[in-house]
Amino acid sequence: MIPPLDVGGFTPLSTTDWPGQLAAVVFVQGCPWRCHYCHNPSLQPRQPPCGRDTHTWGKVLDTLRQRQGLLDGVVFSGGEPTLDAALVPAMHEVRELGFQVGLHTAGLYPQRLASVLPLVDWVALDIKTEFEDYKAITSVPRSGEPVRESLALVLGSGKAHELRTTWHPELLSEATLLRMARMLQAAGARHWVLQGYRATPLTEAALGPGERMPPDALVARLRLVGPTLSVR
Numbered sequence: 001m002i003p004p005l006d007v008g009g010f011t012p013l014s015t016t017d018w019p020g021q022l023a024a025v026v027f028v029q030g031c032p033w034r035c036h037y038c039h040n041p042s043l044q045p046r047q048p049p050c051g052r053d054t055h056t057w058g059k060v061l062d063t064l065r066q067r068q069g070l071l072d073g074v075v076f077s078g079g080e081p082t083l084d085a086a087l088v089p090a091m092h093e094v095r096e097l098g099f100q101v102g103l104h105t106a107g108l109y110p111q112r113l114a115s116v117l118p119l120v121d122w123v124a125l126d127i128k129t130e131f132e133d134y135k136a137i138t139s140v141p142r143s144g145e146p147v148r149e150s151l152a153l154v155l156g157s158g159k160a161h162e163l164r165t166t167w168h169p170e171l172l173s174e175a176t177l178l179r180m181a182r183m184l185q186a187a188g189a190r191h192w193v194l195q196g197y198r199a200t201p202l203t204e205a206a207l208g209p210g211e212r213m214p215p216d217a218l219v220a221r222l223r224l225v226g227p228t229l230s231v232r
Helices: 057-066 087-096 110-119 144-157 174-187 216-225
Strands: 007-014 023-028 073-078 100-105 122-126 160-167 191-198 228-231
Touching (some): 023 057, 057 087, 087 110, 100 110, 110 144, 144 160, 174 216
Parallel strands (some): 023 073, 073 100, 100 122, 160 191, 191 228
Antiparallel strands (some): 007 023
16 A cells, blocks of 8 residues: 655645646655755655644645646646655546646656656656766766656657756856757757756855856857757
């Protein structure tokens, strides 16, 4: 018997987590990576901290039933949603309610990603840097190898997708981004999103306050060699 999905947070309405769609967002608890710019560090431990407000999967389903006909879909985010064995049954339940299914993933678990892709209408996959250099972002050795496989799975699935990279000048050089752009173009990617760094209280000490947005000249060069690029 698989335990219910471990829900670390829930947003009943979002207009940004699935572009062009009105969606609820389910944040799944747990992620083994420790990315320097992580916006959701409270979702990293598999067991949530004591005293945090908890959301149960049953309560999420109750809310979704009340929003049938009002929402287009449900996005499973995290944390890392493919970490949870209950993701497949949870997606089935969402589809049975008539919602489309979106997925945010960092590509940590290719085999689990392959099992959920048939249930997904749209997927956003993080491509954090060149695969050989992932440890510099995630603090985990060889963490880029499963992402290489996950990228091939997403592109081979034919599913609507976006590939997302968070930019900070101290973490991604111009040369690195240009190589990434060429790699994604050669792999057959259709939509790449470059996200600016946005500071949190926990990231300010290491990466600085405020926002870091990629310069226009850099974006123009990337567009010459890579897939269709949006800046967010």
